[in-house]
Amino acid sequence: MKTIFFYVRIYCMIVAQYIKARLNYRTDFIISFFGMLFRDLTGLFALWIIFKSIPQLEGWTYYELVFLYSFSLLSLTPLQLFFDNVWELRYHVIEGTFIKYYFKPLNMMFYFMSEVFDIKGLSQLLFAIIGLIYASMHLDISWTASNIVLFIALFLSSSLIMISLMIIGAATAFWIFNPFAILEFIFNLRDFSRYPLSIFNSFFKYLFTFIIPLGFIAYYPMLVFLRPGTTPNIIYICPAVGAGLFVLACLFWTKGVGSYSGTGS
């Protein structure tokens, strides 16, 4: 049974090789880095412009929304950095190259995902952290040691949500031919995670809480910090949602991997 330390060591080795290879494409990295930055900045500017015309949105101030937006970006960063290979799964399945993952003595999902470490995701990480700092400077949040630990725990559990959804979307490639539209659709759902759920009517509130838990990517975890004392139980539910969804995703992946029969002998 491989230990977690083994996997961490292997991961570092695989990623180091990958980064060395990518260093040849320095222009690509710089362009992608700034491309991502532009995209994230546009979201921020949009918020800024909206709040030039209104003082608050459903009881939320500008800085609270910046905080929410930055946290949603932060939650999406692990997906971008570690799981970017989800977009390529469909090609491997179609072309038959996926079969190679069966033959190594490594967990298949780990092996597959470790092949791509998306360095440009670091720009999103940087932007999210700066955004959080900028917002919390204007907010009344006490960053005690226990609060920081809580923040990290909530961040980890909420990052699992989009990761799990994307794994499920990518794994449909085992049954459906080239499910790019599904992946793109799921990925675009992140738009919903950057606004407070309170703007929606009860149908969508229910949908994004219980059916497709987008609310747990940023909104519910951040209620703990932005509206302390109002929803104490969220702290316990968030990790459960993240972990539960990830288990579901792994099961779905395993089912897909089991049913894949390659592209012929």
Next chain:
Amino acid sequence: MNKYLHVTKMTLMLGFVYRMHFFFTAVGNALYIMLIYFLWKAIYKNAEGTIHGMTFQQVFLYLACAASIFLLFRSYLEWMMSEDVISGRIIMNLLKPVDYQSMMLFSTSGFTIFNLITVTIPTFIVLGILLRNTFNFGINILFFLVAVFMAFLLSFIIDYIMGSFSFYTESIWGISIAKEAIVLFLSGALIPIRFFPGNMQVIMSCLPFQAIYNIPLSILTDSRLMVTDYISAIGLQCFWLVVLLFISRIFFKHALKMVTVNGG
């Protein structure tokens, strides 16, 4: 002319084959319009009727149409060109007795026509019924159609210029993302131009992006405009068409030299 139309027909047929792509695109579009609805409803909640001279219905109609038009124009052209360059297929395409840019134009037209029939027109019909009071029904519809057609050409040329960058870099992702963010933001498609501060509005009016979204959408929804405004707006689109076309031809020729110099 026939050879070009054949390419259009091929990509149009492709749309009918990729039914799943159509389904998820349509659902995604509907969901996004829902998001616009709820977000702006919340924005207008404490306002007394109008913000910057626009009512909630006007803003919602404007942005919902913007989302639909964005979908209509989205052709992944820069990705197709990037594929061509990386795979080397670009050489074959350039050797053919057809103009590469024209071929790309007719190719993307197929996807656009498919999106038009399956998503855009139904969306506009639904919006038209729900918001018939906000719609401006009159001669402006004709001008709107012309403006949308012009906007399609402008969007295509910008994508083509972006696609030409694939001669210089391996991955077109960063450029594509940046282009999308900048175009949508500075064209009034994410937030109506009137919400922007004055000096930003001046900058935006000097850029071609608002000719893609703001011009057709204003023609459709702004009741204060008159026929003279419509004509000058379309004139502005023509101006940008000529300028951008010129830039795209020069840039592509320059980018092509990059390939031949590298022995590609």
